Amino acid sequence: MKLFCLFTLFFTLTLQAQFQINGIVNDPKNKPLPFATITTLDNNNTITDVDGKFTLSSTVKINSFTVSYIGYQTKNISVSDNKKFYSVSLKQRTDNLKEVFILNENPALAIIRKVISNKNNNNPQKKLSSFEYKTYNKLIVSANPDSIQGRIDSSASYKDLKKRRINVDSSDYKFKEIISKQHLFQTEKVSQYQFGNNKLKETILGTKIAGFKQPIYEIIAFNLQSISVYDSKYELFETKYNNPVSNDALKDYNYKVLDTVPIKGRNTFMIYFKNKKKRKSSGLEGVLYIDQENYAIAKAVMRIKGVLDISGIHEFDYVPEEKIWFPGNTAFKIVKGKNEDDVKILGGTIQFDGDSEDAFTSRKKSASDFTFLLSESNNFDIHYNTATPIKDPSLYIEIKDDASKKTDTFWNKYRKDSLDFKSQKTYLLLDSISVKKRIESRLRFGRKVINGYIPLGPIDFDLKKLISYNNYEGFRVGLGGITNDAFSRNFRIEGYSAYGTKDGNFKYSLGSGVQIGKTTNTWLNASYAEDVREIASTFFAVDKRIFKIYDPRPINISTFYKYISWKANIQSKIIPKTEGIFELSRTYVEPKFDYLFNLNGKMYSSYIMTTAMVSLVWAPFSGFMQTPTGRNESDKRFPRFTFQYTQSLSNVLENDFSFAKIDFKTEYEKKYLDGQKTSIRLQGGYSIGDVPLTHLYNTMPNNLNKETIIQRITFSGRNSFETMFFNEFFSSEYLFFQVKHGFKRVKILKKVRPSLVLVTRMAWGNLEHPEQHVGLVYKTLNKGFFESGIELNKIYKGIGLGGFYRYGPNQLSRFEDNIAVKISYVLDLGL
Structure with a gap:
């Protein structure tokens, strides 16, 4: 790895x-x-x-x-x-800038107020009904060779006056040699932008990435800076900041007139702005060039200086016939800032090393100190107020099928300048190295591993199926997988088999699917399974799998039910900004614990449930990308919403019960460049009718009913109540709320760098018809359940420790019974 x-x-x-x-x-x-x-x-x-x-x-x-x-x-x-x-x-001058504004007021504030009040007249996406243009973009990672010393350091050891060994450090020299001939990375892109009905869409006509025959969609879709400088929230490197010309900007920014300069033959005010907060990472800083006549933005420089030094520059061209400044060129640059920890961006594609290795010594400068990322774009072929309809306007990006197959004739036509020798060399050298080192195949392999698969020929073997442990099955060993594109792009087979060493039973599943819609990722699937599942657990069919080497929470679970199911479903992304599954299933259920379901005096120890289910995840703020291989969520944004409705089908295939279930969850997450992260989760469920305990709600408990704190130490879950005992509460309706905030990692020793996370969870619930459930002793959540805790994650090599406290109406009489200590483990693949 x-x-x-x-x-x-x-x-x-x-x-x-x-x-x-x-x-x-x-x-x-x-x-x-x-x-x-x-x-x-x-x-x-x-x-x-x-x-x-x-x-x-x-x-x-x-x-x-x-x-x-x-x-x-x-x-x-x-x-x-x-x-x-x-x-x-520069020496100060005695004459002052002519005051043409209100007396006793900062002249910059008067200018900014006029910019804000005239935004709709100057913003192309407000003033123009539609427009379209093409853009050529070139993005590189490189360094200035003149900045690198390029020396070769050597040291020798001697024994009996004889030289025994020489250690040579030639990293700077080699790096300077490489960067003098080529860039570290280079990509080009030609796009067409279309705006209409208040929606902007990018269609990528051509893309070229050094070292890769097929495009890396994650890099293509990465959002570096806002296209418009008038949006209320300006985005710089996937982080949104209050715009210095937003309606409420004056409460966040200080302004100062720096100069008056001509741009494209029109006089402009040069306005410096800076966030009022003292923390550098709290807001933007930069310069706006404001047209003195119409108070439009003629040029903008936006900058954030913290762990990374990030700047975005927007240049505009004045269009007399439309009386508007229209975007012309943009530039985006990242260089290293002040960072104690290593910083990885673009999924680890570029890394800036930390400034020091420990608290007492400063490290030698490395290649990352000189490396920069630069993206430059220029717009051309611009048309205003066009009537051309936009195909699939809900898509954020669409990549043409032949975008990665364009010839030199295409690129020579659209490049602003012909490639210099260094850029030409970059393509030649990186392409040859990529073939020699099999970079593309290694990248594909790495992507599979990150998602929990090992590709071997036409089959991706599922790492999650290899081994696990729970208190009912004991060690569960197995083998599973799914066919990949090497087998077929339009047909797949998947399945697994497993054996429990404690229950002594085999489990298995077999399914297949056929693609019936390529652009919308629509698949028709069918499967058969015999397996076991935790009782009263909630599963959203549209949830993406999260790969873990192990899943610690089920280790101590003893209450499972056996199921035998036939399923058929359609999964599709045909509805904009959603992914949905419609499923029909017939399931035989047999609880593997002491339980009977009482329905009108009849006791059920096993039963059949025939259901129809629709599951939908909606991401209204995300951007979606149409690629030659299907539709992907290219720009994941929050909040996002998941809905699921399940309805039993009376008198169909021997169905025993009549009921309905509604489940939902809302997730919000915000990451900060300095390593902090805030996440919020709101989840609930509501069941109507006759629902056995196996299919109700347990609100995710994760605590053992043991005498001492030490005996109750287990692994922590991701969204579970660490102080709630297994099978302590059951609900037919519930509401769960969780908020987490993780601070940046704190360096205690060189290899001891914990991440502090504050956690609060709460839930309310109710159980209708408790007389129907015979066997287990349980409580309800009518008065609510509350816990808070502190996690110290990744203290050493991914291992962490957490402590949680239970309080509120369901607090236990013994103080120590309300405390739970948990072990955590975070696997860092370095990506």
């Missing part, structure tokens, strides 16, 4: 100018001046960053440049051939 991770890191994602100078701009007290304007005679310009640093690139020789900053004297600097870095100090 480490080898796979290294190859994935190597194959990650600007064109290098022929002439480039760097520098820093300071005031007389040697304090950096952020966002000062740097301009050449040919109107090539840039601005300094928040630290006053700048990089000025040009395809022609730079003889001089001008530095300007509001309130300071403009300075002209001559460029020397042998000098690449310039430290510029």
Whole structure:
């Protein structure tokens, strides 16, 4: 797996100018001046960053440049051939910017208020009924070889004056050699954007990724920055921030007029903005160039500086006939920030090493200190107020079937500039290395393993079926799998067999499916199974499988029921932003514990249930991508909602009971760049009619009924009550709520870095017709159940520890009985 991770890191994602100078701009007290304007005679310009640093690139020789900053004297600097870095100090000027705004008010606030009030007149997605354009994008991961020292360090050991061994560290030298010839990664994309009926869709006409014949859809769909600078929430690297021109922006940001500069022949105000909060990761910082006539955004620079230094630049072209600034070019860049921990982005495709290995020593600079990710796009072939209908507007991205098969003629037509020698070399070298090292096949293999499968020829063997343990079956050993594309793209066979060492019984399942709709991932499936399942457990048919080497919660479960079922279902993504399953099933159920179901005086020790079920997951805020292999959720967003309805079919195939069940859950999750994460889960169920205990609700208990705390130590579950005993509560209707917040990992020792997670769970429920259930002794959740706890996850090599406390109306009389201590284990595959 480490080898796979290294190859994935190597194959990650600007064109290098022929002439480039760097520098820093300071005031007389040697304090950096952020966002000062740097301009050449040919109107090539840039601005300094928040630290006053700048990089000025040009395809022609730079003889001089001008530095300007509001309130300071403009300075002209001559460029020397042998000098690449310039430290510029500006003197304050005595004359002030002409005040043309309300007295006693920050002039920048007056400008921003007018920008906000005129947004609908200046936002292309509000002013124009429709538009379409094409975009050429190039994304690379590279480094400036001049930044790397490239030395070879060596050390020798001696014994009896004889040299015995030489250790050579040539990593910097090798990295500089590589980066001088090629980029680490490179990809190109040509897209068509269409806007209409307040929806924007991207259709990818061509895509090319160095080292890969088939596109990596995860990279193609990755959202780096917002397309519109007028959205109330501006997105930068999959994190949303309050926009500095949102309706409530003035409560979050401070503003300052920096300068007045011309853009595309129109005068603009240069407005600096910064979040009012002191924490750098709390909000955006940057510069807006505001048209002095119509108060539209003519250029925008958005930046976040924290564990990563991320910047997004938007440039616009003025369209006189539409009286609007329309998006022209965008650029997105990531370099390393201040980070103690290693930071992985794009699924581990690029990594920035932590700044120090321990609290006492600083580490030697590595390749990641010089590596940057740069994505540049330019728009062309723009049409306004078009009447062309958009096909499947609910899709966020659609990739044409032949997008990865475009010839050089196609790329030469759409590239803004022809590929330089270094970019050409990148394709040649990475393609040859990919073939030699079988990178694509290794990547496919890695994806399968992450999802819990080992591909062997036409079959993906299921790792979850190999071995597990529970208190009823004992050790459960087995073998299972599903056919893959090597067998057939339109037909599949799946199944498993297992044996329990404690109950001494075999279990098995066999099923098949045929694809009846490629674009909507529609499959018609049928299966037969004989197996056991935990009583009163809730399963959503549309839930994606979560792979674990082991599932610790069932270890202590003793109450199962045997089932023999025939099923037929249709699964499809035909409804926009959803995935649904409609299923018919006939199931024979036999409880494997002391239980009878009393229905009108008749005692059932086993029964038949014939049901129809519809299960649907709805992700209204996610983006969906149509690929040549089907429809995928490319941009997973929260909240998301899952609904499931089950109805028994009276007098059909010997069905014994009449009932209905409604289940739902809502999930919300927010991740932060500094490693923190908040998740919320609301789940409930409601049953109507005659439902046996096997198919009611147990609200996910995970505690042993033992005398001491030590005896009750078990593995923690993901969404289970750690202080609730197995079979303590049953409900015919319930509501469950959980909130978790995980803080960034804390470094105690080099290999001891726990992640603190605060957890609170609560549930309410009720049981109708308790007289129907004979055998088990249980309670109901009428008064509610409450617990809170602390988890210290990944303390050492994935092992963690948690403590939970039970309180409220169902608190137990003995204090120690309300405490549960749990062991956790998080498997980190390094991806």
